[in-house]
Amino acid sequence: MRVQPVLTYETPQRREATSWRNWGGIQTDEAARQEQARITGELNKLADRAEFPLEVRPVLLVKSVEQAANIAQGDHDVMLMYAAGGWLNILETLTRKDRFNLMFLRHLPGPAYLWYEIVHPRFLRKTVDEYGQPGMDVHDVVTDSYDEMLWKLRALHGLNSTLGKRVVCIGGAAGWGEGGRKAPRIARELWKLDLVDYPYKELEPRLAAAYQDSALVAACEQAAKAYLGRAGVKLETTRQFVTNAFVLREVFLDVMEQHQTDALTVNHCMGTIMGMSKTTACLTLSLLNDDGYLLFCESDFVVIPSGILLHYISGKPVFLNDPTTPHDGIVTLAHCTAPRRMDGRRLEKARILTHFESDYGAAPKVEMKLGQITTNLVPDFNCQKWVGFAGTIVGNPFLEICRSQIDVKVHGDGQKLLEEMKGFHWMLSYGDYLKECGYALRKLGVDLLNVSARAA
Template identity: 25%
Template sequence: MPLASKLRRFKELDDILRGLKILVDGLYDSEVFPSSKEEAGRVSREFDAVIALALTGGIEEMLLGVGETGKPLIIIAHDQLNSLAASLEAASKLREIGSPSWIIGAWTPGARKEIESILEGIEAASRFAGLKIGLIGDISPWLVYSKPDPNSLKELFDIEVIKIDMDELYSKINSSKVYQDLKYRVLKNAKRVEISESDLEDALKVYQALKEIVKEYDLDALTVKCFDLIGDLKTTACLALSLLQDDGIVAGCEGDIPSLLSMILGKLVSNSPTFMANISEVGKDYLCLTHCTIALSMVNEYHLLTHFESGIGVGISGRILNGGRVTLLRFRPDLKKIRIIRGVLLEGSPSKALACRTQFRIKVKGDPRRVIEDPLGNHHVMVLGDLVDAIKSFCMLKGIEVEVL
């Protein structure tokens, strides 16, 4: 949506417009050129979000016309014709009335990436509402802090929690049959296998049973009280949760709902699986994550071992060999705050014998000791890539406090 004052007497305006349109090329569905506040507001109601190209000064009222509709507004300002001046004045008012808006300076390096990140956050916010998540069994008893009120999920995000008894899962496991092609899917790329064929089959029965539950209840995500499987069926859910993630179904451990929501958000902004893990070590500029399950598609290589704590079933030791940027996130259990940690995955993996099978060491840009000094719970979620801006945009739209390390 290009916006300019009625004067429009500058011959350079067409050149500026062409340059800004190149910046946002492919990011918008249609183009309109309103001439009044009322027209800007009326047109904006037809879209999920608006990118406004602030061509000149004197457009504050038109920007308010867009913002007052409640639609997310990205204002692209340039460094001439009082573009930024008008953008600052309008955005200040929009923030005052609680209307989500962002100003992007077209002259700044990375402006295109910043716009894309904001749009990813806007898309995630729209898809986050109305989800159905399955709580299979219950919240694990050691999660003494990570227990959100299910009513708050409905009130804040319109997310429905469906409780499913472990006996229903067990019944489906006992009636499952594992075919050779499913075993081949898991074994074909495994670098090392230290489990028996019967252990693999038992773990795959859990996967098939959970897939059946997802289909039956039309779930978008699930979390399972997985340690019950160890005592009751002498198997684990680690492999099942890994394969579900690769199938595009967000699947978490231990009945941890704040972590499951973090996984859902991570997947929405990255369009990729995420890694839910324990914090096992915090140093001056790094922290370590460990768990016995990870989506196979996230790693360069994986070993099929037993589950760490129990020594039975199937646990996954996954490795990402080439490092890279990552983002960690964690909802506070009241769901009103998210901590985001920007980091770099260090090459190679820790090899602690007395820790969960998949282990990563992450160099953190901020102070990782905040995790100890002001903890928000144990489990954190790792997403590949730097997705901080997208998550911050999501939080602005949802009214969630953000802390970035």
Template identity: 30%
Template sequence: MKTLCFSIASSSIGVNYSRQIEKKVRGMLNSVNANIAYDGILDSPSAENIEECLLRVVFIATGGTEKIVAATAEKSRFLILLAHKYYNSLPAAIEASSLLRRNGFKHVVKLVEPVEETVEVLEKVLRVASVVDRFRSARFGLIGGVSDWLVYSKLSPDTLREKLGSEIVEIPVEALVKEYERAGPLEDLPGVWEKAAEVHVPRHEVEKALKIYVALKSIIENYGLSGISIKCFDIIPLTGTTACLALSLLNSNGFPASCEGDLPLLVSMAMGEWISGKPVFMGNPSFIENNEVVIAHCTSPLIGRYLLHTHFETGRGVGVRVDYPVGGKVTVYRVDSDLEEVRIGVGTILAHEWSESWCRTQVRIGLSNPWMIVEEPIGNHYALLLGDHGSELEMLGKILGLKVRYM
């Protein structure tokens, strides 16, 4: 089965116009420079003979193409219908979408005006398709199991395999401790110490925390992992330090890494990091008032000015406090433990007075409905991604078979 295909749906009386569209689209496909299978201009008979495809984009050139769209659905796992404002394109998209919706077929409808916006949609679709492929072969490491207090935030290996095609690799905490003890003295602190705006821990504590980073990198290489989650509190008495800084560095480098053995959140982080190319912050919704939520944790990608502290709960090791850009757009999201829903909120980072009573990195966000986090809970961690990535996550969620809800 092909991964990504592109079709133009045309009525017989609108074929001349469709050929004009085809000239523009072929140029766009060449400019995208990707492995997209082009089906050509489809009428009803030819639509029945196309090859099967995981993700098919159908540009609805004219009206009277509803049956063509329905036929492409028979040979696709997911459809993206592109409509424009002329030649009854949108009415045809609406009618076809109504049938697909009634039949429970996964699809989305996008309006492209001018037609040249098609290339922007294609680039987004390419990113989404690459993430779907990546999940199919992903290996997520679970080091030491799931923290005892995560009574909900667990993920069945069968569910992950069935819905995303990914694998959970269980790794004993002893394997990490062995790699930690094997790591020699660190002559270079990869700029972490020097670049910190303030340091509130001794240098030797930073060195110990960085040995966890070296150990985790060895585990990642040895097991061929695509992401990791660690039962982090368990390693503190075994190593005398925390994993906060190590996870910060992994996520800073675009490698999904979550705390506390929270696998649903790890999947969420992978979705965001892979689709955007940006690092993701995971944290606890620590306080909600009006339309604002504070998300806090002791690990964060080093996306800006940062300070090195101790870990909040234990006062040991190294925790990270990162300042997030006030006024910037941000996407807050997560999947549930059954991989049935992805919840997305796009908001704005607000000014915040830092408190010693929360985890070290604290981000205050204005959202339309943050109370959904409490009133309809799906876990105590959320992922935070700089920028507005709601549409990409929505498309990815739908392709993966997740119900999309906005907050």
């Protein structure tokens, strides 16, 4: 993500017996150059801390509308304004509603910035009570804190990477239930997703050809043997199903390469794909997610945008899951596919079983880390008001449900979660990224009800 920092200021001239300068400690070119050097050092440190791709460009000095207009036409993703001075027209010129915009203000230890005083009444509200600045609101203003700056840039990186993402849809794009009928349209219009329909009539001969390729099948047999031979993996289904999952993996990789993407989802994964792949897609999706791809079952575009967003914000694989009924502060989450590399580095232990509903194929029961803090997103069918909560994994039960299953202790108001949950599928990642998700969703006009937020 490309960030263009600018320092806005002015160089007022003394006039006798009248006010001749605004608030602020940056009032000369020399002071601006010193502040420019300070900002450059601070941003270099911030970039070193960022665990996501971040290109911070050189800090530009701006004290005229003409300079601002030229810079605003650049190819940056984020305009980062250090609003030490300069008047309203400069800030308005820099702020484009088709880009992300952030403003940094200094309070302590100084030098004080002019817009620390008047960003709210003059820039954001235009000297009235109502907000009126396109492309920015009060949540885009940061005072003194580079920790806050970093998490907001992380959120913008996640959203920037999600918007326009191409997703191959095996068997077509869909959405769960009656409420999900409009999900593909919302995904295209709101999230700008490029949904590529890949019908089963094209997948079936591709799979058949793969099984006729003896060298490919032999390589997949060896890959399956190596996978099953690793520490922490226990086979409890037919070995051939695992080999076939690796064959399906190779086909999915070819399809994604053909369409120049790393994201794919499988519709009718609980039926249609089984016969032609001679296994289930469950383990295949798990393998590819562990390798950094974005693979989702069921082609449910009510929830898939949340998975793409959370993946890019967290930098980790995500777990699309079926929720149950929250009770006593606990909720069970389960699905027959889950990544093992949930923290982005270490592989969790896994039992390789059949897919539960069909008792066929290969599906991982991932033993997720007990005590792990998680982010949980609950999208609604209309993509207007999501619910989110932080949780702690407190159990890996083995119930008669989808194979990968965890009990999660809800942080905050579990009753509120029960009352407000909408849609169906949920999305989970390791780590707490609720504030990033909420900030990113605001950019799309989507509310996030965080039931883990502490009451004031």
